[in-house]
Amino acid sequence: MSNQFQRIVLASRPSGEVTANNFRLETVPVPTIMDGQVLIRNHFLSLDPYMRVRMDDAKNYAAPQALNETMIGGTVGEIIASKNPQFQIGDKVIGMMGWAEIGVSDGTLLRKLDTTHIPLSAYLGAVGMPGMTAWYGFTQIMQAKEGETVVVSAASGAVGSVVGQLAKLRGCRAVGIAGGAEKCAYVVNELGFDACVDYKAANQAGNLAEQLAAATPNGIDAIFENVGGASFDACLLRVNPFGRIALCGMISGYDGGDMAIQNARMLLSMRVTLRGFIISEHLDFWPQGLKELGSLVAQGKLKFRESIAPNLATAPEAFIGLLKGKNLGKQLVRLIPE
Amino acid sequence: MSNQFQRIVLASRPSGEVTANNFRLETVPVPTIMDGQVLIRNHFLSLDPYMRVRMDDAKNYAAPQALNETMIGGTVGEIIASKNPQFQIGDKVIGMMGWAEIGVSDGTLLRKLDTTHIPLSAYLGAVGMPGMTAWYGFTQIMQAKEGETVVVSAASGAVGSVVGQLAKLRGCRAVGIAGGAEKCAYVVNELGFDACVDYKAANQAGNLAEQLAAATPNGIDAIFENVGGASFDACLLRVNPFGRIALCGMISGYDGGDMAIQNARMLLSMRVTLRGFIISEHLDFWPQGLKELGSLVAQGKLKFRESIAPNLATAPEAFIGLLKGKNLGKQLVRLIPE
Known part of the structure; x- marks a missing residue:
């Protein structure tokens, strides 16, 4: 594995429509994890409309996305290094690692996934x-x-x-x-x-x-x-x-x-x-809801499609397309080679 | 008592602002009541903003006010003739007798009032x-x-x-x-x-x-x-x-x-x-709510004011004033001489 990875930061706030110039692709060193942390190789990034709201500096339900920081975003991936006994190398996980190929976490808000009957990417969509x-x-x-x-x-x-x-x-x-x-x-x-x-x-x-x-x-x-x-x-x-x-x-x-x-x-x-x-804000409902959704997907009773952008560099274009309704089904970005 | 009374009917639907021409004052004969009915001498008519909505012929929560019929409205008054064993002459009652000095009812939706501690008009306002x-x-x-x-x-x-x-x-x-x-x-x-x-x-x-x-x-x-x-x-x-x-x-x-x-x-x-x-649509809450409101008014803890138009002929003007915010407190129309 390379000792560098790619991420996308918010370069500037949009005035009106989002443009590719609002983002900046960066290559940064892979961090060294400390005790209690894990290193995650992200496989898919979820693109969602709420991100547009966060790009503005306005009164809202959450703080605005900070400039020059990794864009917020949900991800699924695999543990590639662990100094946290709750996670083993190879574990599939979902978290909020942002628009980045690599993430570091102390395990908080990181959840292990069972991909036996449900594909990994579905945890960012119908079962997410x-x-x-x-x-x-x-x-x-x-x-x-x-x-x-x-x-x-x-x-x-x-x-x-x-x-x-x-x-x-x-x-x-x-x-x-x-x-x-x-x-x-x-x-x-x-x-x-x-x-x-x-x-x-x-x-x-x-x-x-x-x-x-x-x-x-x-x-x-x-x-x-x-x-x-x-x-x-x-x-x-x-x-x-x-x-x-x-x-x-x-x-x-x-x-x-x-x-x-x-x-x-x-x-x-x-x-x-x-x-x-x-x-x-309704995490208390997640176990009940995800159980039902997971069961429906595993049984083929809940159908979904995905629009997958091929790599992180194409994420801004895919996101702008999402805001214009160009995608069909769940918009994802692939972060590992197919 | 005269064998005629005054009422106001909807003469035409407003286009935009309500005008006095949308109403027509009529003098009509006092009806003869039948078994089960009561005759009511209304003392006060309540004027309320919802009446404006009913004057339009639009999709709404209730049927539009019919043309050439007595305008809808809540009233308080006194039983002056009764062929209904549940009501005696002299009983104070609240009902929906409309913009009229006299009303006839079979007792449905008519409710007897206790005016010992609460003035009659308050049942159209704070306790209504x-x-x-x-x-x-x-x-x-x-x-x-x-x-x-x-x-x-x-x-x-x-x-x-x-x-x-x-x-x-x-x-x-x-x-x-x-x-x-x-x-x-x-x-x-x-x-x-x-x-x-x-x-x-x-x-x-x-x-x-x-x-x-x-x-x-x-x-x-x-x-x-x-x-x-x-x-x-x-x-x-x-x-x-x-x-x-x-x-x-x-x-x-x-x-x-x-x-x-x-x-x-x-x-x-x-x-x-x-x-x-x-x-x-929430009649089930009325007993609980009216009990609390009545108690507060009787104790002087819930204050209110009334704007009282002097007679039925002045109701249209008072109603137009209500829509323009000219009243202070509850807008009523007096239907009996002071």
Whole structure:
């Protein structure tokens, strides 16, 4: 093994859209571990919309990403050196090692993974943070009952794809919103949603409201919102009394765009409960949720796809693509040769 | 007693602001009651912002007010004729007899009142629907703990005044938002709020955010929202993690104005729970809430004021004034000579 590795730091904060110049690829020496520490060779990095929020220096649920520090990020990898009796060389682990090929940890927040029935990368997706985000929002906030209609935006993504499949497993009508015919076909044909509205086509045709109405003939009982903006507002006009909204993201506004809720009147008139949440604050639910998600993936009942960028140098481009909806399924970065 | 009485019907739906022409005063014959019915001489009519919503023909929590029918409204009055063994002549009752001097009821939704310690009109205010709206939103949605900061808009109104006093009784910091120095003085000096922001003065000075920040040095933990619009958006920028919002009204938009939530981003980043509610759907809480409110009013611990229009003919003007914030405290209409 080389005694150097690559990492990506935040070089500057974006003003509006993220650009490749906001990042800087660095080659740095592999640290020497001390007693209690382990060295991890990361195999996959997870790219997630929340990272865009952290790049800003704004009031938020977490401190901003520091400049010139390794970009925050979830990773799965393998222990390659250990001075911590709880971890052996060869152990597969998940942690927050960031946009880097190598990580050092004292074991805190590092979790060993069983890859017998579940592929390592799935722990960054359907059986990881995105899956848990979907599971928590669906079971704890949307609380959708059999026969109810559930709408999820960014339906082909790592989170949305799980929400819709959980809804189908519980006997709901699952309706997705996604950008483009390919994504919608995937959502309906592979993931088994009942319908998917292509918001890009609908916006061009100027018939988003009509398409959504056709897909939700009985209105909408619960919304899992990842995007915000026009499609969220269109959903609000279809919401039934006592609707529930799991507010998970508003990616349409992360680059400085408008995040206003225009049809806020519906929150009142339909007596809606809306709750914003961050899955990392609900760790108490993880054992229960991950058990269910892991079981479903192992049985092939929970499907997922991955978009994998080939190496760390391509991570910025992949991340910018994620923010523009170019990925299908979970966006990962491969950190070891294939 | 005359064999005729006055009522006001909805003559036309408003386009934008309500005008006196949307109403029509009629003189109609007093009906003859049948077995099981009672005749009620109404003493006071309650005027409430929800009536404006019902005047529109829009998707909402209740059917629109029908044209040429008696305007909906809560009333307190006295039984003047009874063919129902549950009610005797002289009984004081509360019901939904509408904008009318006389009402007929089969006793359903009619409730006898004890005016020994509580004045009759208070059952339309602090010990009635507005009080219960405040009580439910405060205890069931805001769930504010001792030491937390609570903000309520339309703080001098029938609902807001109760919210702030309940907050003080529970050891919270209570901050009101109201229009004008007179209202703010009342809110602080008579109702005992810790502070009150005069949004009209603040808007003129262009320092609403600064004034709200000064009044809420520890941020805002819970919001009781009656108004919507700019002051609500200003509150959102001060909201603390896990803030709760009881969304009771958005009166600033009822005449067709903008009801958008501009700072919706805060709902996500601060993991806010927002819930729209209509108190009539939570009847199970009324006995508990009314008991507490009635006890507080009887003991003088819950203060209120009333703005009383002198007769039914002046109800439209009083209602239009209510929508423009001209009243202080509970807006009533007197239906019997003083």
